[in-house]
Amino acid sequence: MSADTPRARITRRGFVAGALLATLGGARAAPALRxxxxxxxxxxxxxxxxxxxxxxxxxxxxxxxxxxxxxxxxxxxxxxxxxxxxxxxxxxxxxxxxxxxxxxxxxxxxxxxxxxxxxxxxxxxxxxxxxxxxxxxxxxxxxxxxxxxxxxxxxTRSELDRLKARLAGGDGRPLMVINLGDARHFRVFGTDSMFGAVLERLGLANAWTAATRYSATAPMGLEALAQVGEAWIVLIPPVPADAERMLAASAFWQALPAVRAGRVLRLAAIDPFGGLPAALRFARLLTGAMARVKPGGAHG
CATH class of the missing domain: 3.40.50.1980 (Nitrogenase molybdenum iron protein domain)
Incomplete structure (x- = not known):
């Protein structure tokens, strides 16, 4: 067959087209970014x-x-x-x-x-x-x-909406989301924290309305918790071992209205400075903890 016959030209065009497709395919399958x-x-x-x-x-x-x-x-x-x-x-x-x-x-x-x-x-x-x-x-x-x-x-938005509907009809009390620094001090997460943002999306009120700085306040004394006696207390880990021991024996802690009424929720670990996965983890853990609470505040 002559190198310039119609069949040869078709074969060459097919080869060129195939090579081009292979090149384009290779571009689409470029190595993932490291x-x-x-x-x-x-x-x-x-x-x-x-x-x-x-x-x-x-x-x-x-x-x-x-x-x-x-x-x-x-x-x-x-x-x-x-x-x-x-x-x-x-x-x-x-x-x-x-x-x-x-x-x-x-x-x-x-x-x-x-x-x-x-x-x-x-x-x-x-x-x-x-x-x-x-x-x-x-x-x-x-x-x-x-x-x-x-x-x-x-x-994430859809799941938060679903969890909000699940929480509807609660007792209407605000929530105080805190992290214990030691047996006498805590940090609280305000409305401008990720936890505060999730509370808002879940239709829940944040008991702490004073200013924070996109995270949590500086450590303050446990006596401040007495100012929000009607709120739920939501404990974010870690809880220092010495704090755990002292709180169990602390007359002041035991006398707090929320503690006395069993309105303390202990969640599993969450990163306070996380992204959307952390926001959703907080929402799920909080919703699960509240679902386990029996009427009157006691946990099941």
């Missing part, structure tokens, strides 16, 4: 949209405090969030490192390893729930998981 992060809120959000980082920080404590989404064993632990192992991170060769304003101090060194992108949920004047949604969508766009990020936002 990401790393030193921020837990970003880590949980990445995992929730189906992105497994090559490295993250302080994973032993993450598994105790954040809990979910679970971290695959393939994720390398690069040490403490406050003092990450830069050499180990360099050897892992990430394409991008995601950080937040909480780790801004580390950016100069991180930038020597890979491009750094800062995505912050918690900042003065920024509603944390809206910030968490924005960060989820930004991470989705950056990692090619746009649809998964949009689904995370939609599913």
């Amino acid at each position: 990401v790393a992060t030193v921020d837990w809120a970003l880590l949980e959000t990445l995992l929730a949209i189906g992105v497994t980082p090559v490295a993250a920080a302080e994973l032993v404590l993450y598994r105790q405090v954040v809990v979910e989404p679970p971290v695959p064993a393939s994720v390398a632990d690069i040490g403490l969030r406050g003092t990450p192992n830069y050499e180990a991170l360099r050897l892992l060769g990430p394409d991008v490192i995601f950080t937040s304003n909480f780790s801004a101090w580390a950016e100069p060194k991180l930038k020597l390893i890979a491009p750094v992108e800062t995505l912050s949920i918690y900042a003065r004047g920024v509603p944390p729930f809206a910030g968490a949604e924005r960060v989820a969508l930004d991470l989705g766009a950056r990692t090619g998981r746009t649809a998964a990020a949009a689904a995370l936002v939609a599913d």
